[in-house]
Amino acid sequence: MYKVIGSTKSRALRVMWMLEELGQPYEHVACGPRSDEAKKYNPSGKIPALxxxxxxLTDSVAIMQYLADKHGKLTAPAGTPxxxxxxxxxxxxxxxxxAILWAAAKHSFVFPEEHRVPEIKPSLKAEFARSAKILSDRLDGPFLMGDEISVPDLLATHCINWSIGAGFDRVDDKLGAWxxxxxxxxxxxxxxxKEG
Structure with a gap:
């Protein structure tokens, strides 16, 4: 059985969602970044780990793609266009x-206060809004890559959710409904x- 290390309020949610989509059982070890528990699995203390x-394994996107490849679902086959x-x-x-959301987080609560540059956040919010508009324009079907759900759908949705929690402007109605x-x-x- 898989074990997912990390809080549901982190990128660990992406991995847990992937496992749920795949119908794979897993144990969830709820813990925050840089905690003693997280460091048991990743010396840097970053979460998630699988x-x-x-x-x-570390890095949420690498883990998601690994799981998709391993189980042959939510992904196009390797070596294809x-x-x-x-x-x-x-x-x-x-x-x-x-990366934009992570930069905003670093300048909000991750970095020590003396290293934060709060003045950067409006430009990050503007850049995210530009990217969200591009994504909305590219969305042409029920899922980002066509008729079947895949890794990018989970990643994009998690980013949109994160942007809401971070106080960014809402995405447009089309992307919001998606x-x-x-x-x-x-x-x-x-x-x-899941708890945690």
Whole structure:
């Protein structure tokens, strides 16, 4: 059985959601970043981590893609043009949404106060809004990559949810309705209602 290390209020939720979509059982070890528990699995204290047998994997997106590949679901097959398009979308989301949210978090509560630059946050919010508009314009179907849910859908939805919690401007109605449809999935609800 898999073991997911991290809080549901972190990127660990992405991994838990992936496992729920895949129908795979897992143990959830709720803990915060840099906690003693987190450091047992990742010396840096970053979360999430995934324990699969003797292997400990880190980085939420790497874990999600690993699980998708291992179980042959929520992903295009490796070595296909469809997978290259999917990977391009995943990397774009990491660069243009996730990284912006992480930068805002670092300047809000992660960095020691003397290293925070609060003045950067309005520009980060503007950049996120620009990226959200691009994503909305690219959305042409029930899922980002077409007719089937895949890794980028989980990643994008998590980023949109994170942006709401971080006080960013709301995405447009089209993208907002799509994100709501993703949050309405039973697998998302199952992961989001876990304690921690």
């Amino acid at each position: 324990v699969d047998g003797d292997e400990i 469809a997978r290259a398009h999917q990977d391009a979308m995943t990397l774009w989301l990491i660069d243009e949404m996730d 994100a709501k449809s993703m949050r309405d999935r039973p697998a998302f609800k199952a992961a989001a209602t």
